[in-house]
Amino acid sequence: MAKLTEKDIISWAGPEEDYMNEDHLAFFKELLNSLQEELLSNANATTNHLQEQVVTPDPADRATLEEEYALELRTRDRERKLLTKIQSALRQIEDGSYGYCKDTDEPIGLKRLLARPTANLSVEAQERREQVKKQFAD
Template identity: 35%
Template sequence: MNIIKKNNTSSLSILTIAGVYPYKQKKNEKYMNDNQIIHFKKILYAWKKQINKKIKNTLLYSNNKFNNLPDMIDRAVQEEEFSLELKNQYRENKTIIKIERTLIKIKNENFGYCELCNTEIGIKRLEAKPTASLCIDCQSLSEIKNKQRIKLSF
């Protein structure tokens, strides 16, 4: 029986996949200069390529693996594995959409800035989550508001 692991791509593995090291900011260096943009483009394109490869492999695996098993328990296990694969693929597709949106932001020269308050998101935060669109303060406020909405809905 195969065990399907949840996609937990850490920021370090994203950098490793891209073949880059954490960005070393120079003193008095302009935020989101050409070198930083190139750095993040490498990360985003490599991450997208890795996800697409994983999706392709999942589809190939699913097509070759899924067959009618006579034993009901084996069939149930296989269907559950397939369901988990589809959920992972859905998450990965959402990540690709976020990557593509981020690449558009780079093209439009508004990458690296918070969508709410327009402050710098920060190099380290963007390396941890290259698709981040909010600074840490706005992200924290957003999460608090979401928790409050959830509590009020019960």
């Protein structure tokens, strides 16, 4: 079969037993690998950027640069956490558990995975967790 596209994933209406077939897994593996490469590239760019020591005598300019660096580092920290989730999702593809809710073992759904390829809970399970979390926060 030809390589699946995002449109194919959105419009898939096959039988339930065909959920997360080889084509689906190949599509999401490629998507996750692409995201991983992008994040690693961003991290390398940040490293190079931060190594370029810009010396500015003006305190206002220096403060602006420091704020830009801090923002860039916060962004990379979020991306580092996402990278961990991507690597976990790739391991799930390898072990055959990708696409299934870790709480219920029910299919997460292709559209949800397309929107959030690192999702490991169904919408219902995620909502239940958020409700429990909200109850304990009150």
